[in-house]
Amino acid sequence: MITAIASIGAIAALAAMFGLLLGYSAIRFHVEGDPVADQVEVMLPQSQCGQCGYPGCRPYAEAVASGEAEISLCLPGGEGAMLAMAELLGREPAKMGEIAEKPKCVAVIDEQTCIGCTKCLQACPVDAIVGAAKQLHGILRSECTGCELCRAPCPVNSIRMEPIPETLATWKWPFPTYQRLPLPAAARIEHAPSVSAPVELEQREAA
Amino acid sequence: MFSLLKKRHLSNATGRKRKLWQFHGGVHLPEEKHLSNGKPLRDAPLPAQLVIPLQQHIGAPARACVRVGERVLKGQLIGEPEGYISAPVHASSSGLVSAIEPRAAAHPSGLQVPCVVIETDGADQWAELPEPIMDYQAADAATLRQRIRDCGVVGMGGASFPSNVKLNPGADQPIDTLIINGVECEPYISCDDLLMRGQAADIIDGISIMLRVLGAKQCLVGIEDNKPEAILAMQQAVVLAATGKVIGRPRAGETGSNQISAKQIVKGQARNAFAERIQVVKIPTLYPSGGEKQLIKILTGKEVPSHGIPAQVGIVCQNVGTAKAVADAVLRGQPLIERLVTVSGRGVAHPCNSRVRVGSLASGLIAASGGYRGALAKLVIGGPMMGFRVDSDALPVTKATNCILALTPEESPDSGEPLACIRCGRCAEVCPANLLPQQMYWHARAKNLDKTQDYNLFDCIECGCCAHVCPSHIPLVQYYRYAKTESWAREREKRASEHARERHEAREARIERLERERQSMLRRKKEAIAPKSKAPKAAASTSTGAANDQGDPKKTAIEAARKRAAEKKAAAAKVVASTSEAAPKSAASQASGSAPASAPVFADEDQH
Numbered sequence: 118m119i120t121a122i123a124s125i126g127a128i129a130a131l132a133a134m135f136g137l138l139l140g141y142s143a144i145r146f147h148v149e150g151d152p153v154a155d156q157v158e159v160m161l162p163q164s165q166c167g168q169c170g171y172p173g174c175r176p177y178a179e180a181v182a183s184g185e186a187e188i189s190l191c192l193p194g195g196e197g198a199m200l201a202m203a204e205l206l207g208r209e210p211a212k213m214g215e216i217a218e219k220p221k222c223v224a225v226i227d228e229q230t231c232i233g234c235t236k237c238l239q240a241c242p243v244d245a246i247v248g249a250a251k252q253l254h255g256i257l258r259s260e261c262t263g264c265e266l267c268r269a270p271c272p273v274n275s276i277r278m279e280p281i282p283e284t285l286a287t288w289k290w291p292f293p294t295y296q297r298l299p300l301p302a303a304a305r306i307e308h309a310p311s312v313s314a315p316v317e318l319e320q321r322e323a324a
Numbered sequence: 325m326f327s328l329l330k331k332r333h334l335s336n337a338t339g340r341k342r343k344l345w346q347f348h349g350g351v352h353l354p355e356e357k358h359l360s361n362g363k364p365l366r367d368a369p370l371p372a373q374l375v376i377p378l379q380q381h382i383g384a385p386a387r388a389c390v391r392v393g394e395r396v397l398k399g400q401l402i403g404e405p406e407g408y409i410s411a412p413v414h415a416s417s418s419g420l421v422s423a424i425e426p427r428a429a430a431h432p433s434g435l436q437v438p439c440v441v442i443e444t445d446g447a448d449q450w451a452e453l454p455e456p457i458m459d460y461q462a463a464d465a466a467t468l469r470q471r472i473r474d475c476g477v478v479g480m481g482g483a484s485f486p487s488n489v490k491l492n493p494g495a496d497q498p499i500d501t502l503i504i505n506g507v508e509c510e511p512y513i514s515c516d517d518l519l520m521r522g523q524a525a526d527i528i529d530g531i532s533i534m535l536r537v538l539g540a541k542q543c544l545v546g547i548e549d550n551k552p553e554a555i556l557a558m559q560q561a562v563v564l565a566a567t568g569k570v571i572g573r574p575r576a577g578e579t580g581s582n583q584i585s586a587k588q589i590v591k592g593q594a595r596n597a598f599a600e601r602i603q604v605v606k607i608p609t610l611y612p613s614g615g616e617k618q619l620i621k622i623l624t625g626k627e628v629p630s631h632g633i634p635a636q637v638g639i640v641c642q643n644v645g646t647a648k649a650v651a652d653a654v655l656r657g658q659p660l661i662e663r664l665v666t667v668s669g670r671g672v673a674h675p676c677n678s679r680v681r682v683g684s685l686a687s688g689l690i691a692a693s694g695g696y697r698g699a700l701a702k703l704v705i706g707g708p709m710m711g712f713r714v715d716s717d718a719l720p721v722t723k724a725t726n727c728i729l730a731l732t733p734e735e736s737p738d739s740g741e742p743l744a745c746i747r748c749g750r751c752a753e754v755c756p757a758n759l760l761p762q763q764m765y766w767h768a769r770a771k772n773l774d775k776t777q778d779y780n781l782f783d784c785i786e787c788g789c790c791a792h793v794c795p796s797h798i799p800l801v802q803y804y805r806y807a808k809t810e811s812w813a814r815e816r817e818k819r820a821s822e823h824a825r826e827r828h829e830a831r832e833a834r835i836e837r838l839e840r841e842r843q844s845m846l847r848r849k850k851e852a853i854a855p856k857s858k859a860p861k862a863a864a865s866t867s868t869g870a871a872n873d874q875g876d877p878k879k880t881a882i883e884a885a886r887k888r889a890a891e892k893k894a895a896a897a898k899v900v901a902s903t904s905e906a907a908p909k910s911a912a913s914q915a916s917g918s919a920p921a922s923a924p925v926f927a928d929e930d931q932h
Contacts, residue, residue: 162817163824174825197814243827262824285379287816288433289809292771293802295741 153206154182160201162193165242166264173242181206189213193264222263222278224256230275237267237276342605345625347618349754350610351789353511353709355550359675360668361514365522366678368665369692374416374442374683375427376402380722381478382485383409388440394421397451399659402440405473411486412476415451416661416681419444430686430705430719432712439720442683453657460654461597465537468654472537475653476660476723480645481505481614482706484724487646491537493635499538500638503623504531504647506547506554507607507614510707513727515664516644518677520547520554523648524561530647532565532598533654538640543602544623545644548609558604565599611709612787616641618756630783645726660723667693671700671730680721686728687717701736704729708736709788739797751790751800757783761790761800768807773814776807784808 158178169190171177180186181202188202189211196213203210226237226246233251245261248254256267268276281287379385386403390396396415403413419442426436457463457471473488493499504527508516520527531543545562547555607613607622617628619641626637634641645663652658661682668675673694680689686705690696704711705719706727717728751761760779767775784804791800 158825159818159822161821163821163828165824165828173828242831243824244831245827260823260827262820283433283435285429285431285433285435285437287813288431288435289813290432290802290805292806293799295799 151179151182154179156205157181157202160194160198160205161191162198162262164193164262164264166193166262166266168192187211192219193262220280222265222280223258223261224263224265224267224276225279226254226256227275227277228253230273232273232275234272236270236272240266240270242266342603343625344605344607344623345621347613347621347756348758349756349789350612350618351754351792352609353611353792355609356511356668357514357517357550359512359670360666360677361517363674363676365518365664366676366692368678368680368684368689370417370444370446370448370681371684371688372444373422373685374419374444374681375685375720376413376416376440376442376683377427377429377720377722378403378413378438378440379429380413380484380682380724381411382483383407383411385438386410386413388424388438390415390421390424390440392421392424395419395445396421396442397449399453399661400451401659405486409486409489411478412474412659413440414476414659414661415440415442416683417442417444418447418449418451428716428719430714430722430725432714434715439683453659456657457654460533460536463536465539468533468537471657472650472653475649475658477646477649477653478660478723479643480649480663480723480726481616481643482710482724482726484722487642487650490640490642491534493538493640497635498638499540499635499640500542501624501640502531502534502538502540502543503619503634503639503641504543504545504644505614505616505619505641506545506551506558506644507619508551509548509609509611509614510709510711510727511611512668512729513666513707514668515666515677515726517551517554519648519664520551520644521557524554524557525565526651527558527644527647528561528565528596528599528602529655530649530651531602532596533650534640534642534647535598535601540640541601543598545602545604546607546613546619546623547604548613549606550609555604555606562599562602562604565596566602612756612785612789615756615785615787617785630780663721663723663725665689665721665725666727667730668727669704669730670732670735671696671698671703673697682721682723684721685717686719686721689721689728690717690730696730698732701731701733701738704731709792710786742798743796745796745798748795750793750795754789754793756787756789757785759784761804764807765798765800765803768803771810773807773811776804777811781807781811 154175155178158175161174161178163174165173167173169177169186169192171180171186177186177191181188188206188208189199191198192213199213200210202208224245231253233248233253235248235250235254237254238246238248242264243260243262245257246254246267247257263278265278268274268278378388384406387406388402389404390400390402395418396402397418398415400415401412402415402421405412421440422443423441424438425441427439427441428434429437429439431437454471454474457468460468469488469491472491473486477487478484479487479490506516506520508514531545534540535543545558547558549555605623607619612618613622616634620626620628620634620637620639624637624639626639628634628637628639649660649663653660662679663682664677665680666675666677667689672690673696676693678689678692686703702713703715703717704727705714705725706712706729708729708731711727711729721728745762745765747762749762751765752759755761757780759781761784764776764779764781764784767773767779768781781804786801786804788801791798791802794800
């Protein structure tokens with residue numbers, strides 16, 4: 118009997134001790150916010166465009182982290198962001214939307230038509246538009262994320278999107294695919310040899 | 325073991341023996357240098373039009389400083405450098421600027437870059453050049469570096485990094501050894517060979533200037549043993565500069581035989597103190613001995629750390645062409661506007677080396693070499709291993725263009741569709757950077773870029789050894805290039821998104837702050853209106869303690885005002901009385917004692 122009481126007492130004491138320890142560490146090592154959402158947020162392009170249906174990148178990251186949103190909703194992030202999220206969350210890579218990936222763009226204000234209403238200033242999520250009431254507005258190219266949020270509020274449709282031209286600094290080598298090499302232009306002109314049509318082997322490459 | 329020490333027979337200009345090391349891997353390639361290296365150096369004809377790209381170097385592009393329609397002279401500055409890592413661009417002949425516009429560049433992308441187009445007038449008239457610095461041994465290192473920068477000297481081995489930056493490693497990285505790269509390990513190319521044979525004295529001058537700038541103790545000139553004439557010419561030039569003596573008996577009929585002219589002997593007698601530190605080292609022919617890190621390993625046994633630069637191990641490496649350009653810049657004040665270019669391959673009628681103005685079109689050079697011959701497989705800028713294929717020959721020669729190759733199908737057979745990797749591991753055996761090409765290939769193919777970086781993708785020098793030996797003809801280097809540029813792009817995107825997030829957060833914080841300020845202003849305004857009903861209540865309660873909440877606010881306000889007036893009067897009287905009869909000290913104490921009473925008065929006044 119005494120043994121039973123002693124053991125119950127010992128277990129109870131242990132339980133209390135561990136309970137206190139756990140309770141203390143929950144306070145001591147408390148993590149503010151959702152660390153998974155933070156990790157997801159880093160993967161998003163931060164254009165704050167809202168194309169995912171959430172009011173910005175942070176809310177979408179939180180929704181993805183809690184499992185209520187699909188990982189394929191971020192269009193500016195494209196396949197890269199989707200694959201990164203799939204990897205992090207251990208989810209199956211989802212199919213991206215039907216919309217083809219657009220080239221990166223920046224917004225440009227047409228100086229002729231801008232009336233200086235400041236509506237686009239208020240819409241820009243990254244403060245990339247400068248201007249004042251009844252003054253011509255300007256867009257800082259280096260800050261613009263190309264989210265297109267400024268286009269809708271413009272009452273005179275004076276904002277257009279311009280693709281960012283590729284430069285030597287931003288050019289990327291293409292993913293290697295086998296093609297029978299077409300002859301250099303100069304040789305074609307001089308000798309005009311028969312050139313077999315380039316063989317597209319991307320499908321075979323993929324298979 | 326990669327650091328296998330191998331002693332090799334070796335003699336240099338001063339007769340000392342030098343131990344050589346070996347790098348891992350490497351391949352023996354058919355040299356094909358005989359196509360072009362037996363012919364004398366020629367001057368390429370002055371083209372009718374020069375297309376001079378404003379970016380011929382690593383770093384920020386130069387900014388055009390001439391206008392369309394302006395007449396420019398040979399050697400005149402046409403592009404100003406923007407920032408520290410940048411280089412100026414000069415006109416390579418006199419003529420009229422007909423356009424400043426984007427033109428196709430000699431770049432694998434085929435993208436257009438801003439170029440200054442000059443219609444040459446044939447006069448080839450020099451602009452006024454800066455004063456030569458003849459006494460460079462006494463000149464300040466900073467002055468010499470500035471001259472090298474002003475003359476637009478960049479590395480001419482291919483990477484075209486601004487030389488003045490490379491010659492300024494900083495006080496924390498003392499330079500012990502200057503290595504001059506005369507290896508020229510790629511097949512077909514022989515322009516450095518011809519340069520060393522023909523202008524060894526200039527190269528020695530350039531080396532001496534660089535030794536002066538760096539304060540290095542020694543200089544090693546590495547030359548592959550398949551260029552005996554260049555080695556002899558360089559050794560002769562070193563001894564001549566150091567002692568004034570002519571050594572060696574040049575063989576009759578040799579291209580470099582009559583290079584030691586009377587003029588150079590006179591110059592040599594000036595005794596170059598730096599020449600004693602120069603050692604010409606013959607190294608065994610093995611591709612890619614001319615890689616910067618590989619050459620450092622061969623000559624010194626030191627390994628440049630991963631992601632590091634040679635300056636970290638006390639070494640600076642420069643090409644022989646750069647040494648020549650440095651000599652031209654300092655001793656003659658001439659900017660870098662021409663270079664030697666090899667036009668070779670069995671697809672051109674007469675392969676040769678020529679002295680070419682920067683901005684000449686490749687098509688003109690090929691025409692000067694007798695035009696195309698037979699069917700072409702491809703046109704390559706650079707060597708067959710590390711060069712890149714271009715689709716058109718209407719491309720300008722830049723400071724970095726060392727070779728233009730027209731290859732026939734026999735020289736460059738289409739290996740067909742790549743087969744599956746059989747994991748034979750030969751790529752790893754030949755990799756001179758000690759990497760695992762096969763692993764990087766799998767991960768690059770799977771677009772798993774982080775993993776490729778775990779295998780040190782960025783230490784790959786893209787020499788092409790792995791692809792050369794691959795029995796499945798997998799274009800391995802293409803995969804690495806793809807993975808590298810894609811990684812850089814992702815890195816850029818990440819930085820951009822981080823920047824956007826910061827700006828977004830700053831904006832959110834600002835909006836929140838403005839909202840808070842607006843709220844508090846509203847509250848203050850409300851309070852400013854409210855006191856008519858509330859402040860008197862407070863006053864009444866403090867003074868009488870019997871305020872009637874339900875009473876007429878007007879009445880209570882009047883009551884309160886009266887009371888305040890009475891209080892004020894009383895307080896004033898008290899102060900006057902105390903100051904008139906008592907000491908200032910007691911007055912002060914009384915005044916302070918009355919302060920609490922007067923405080924609400926002022927507060928009330930504020931409100932009204």
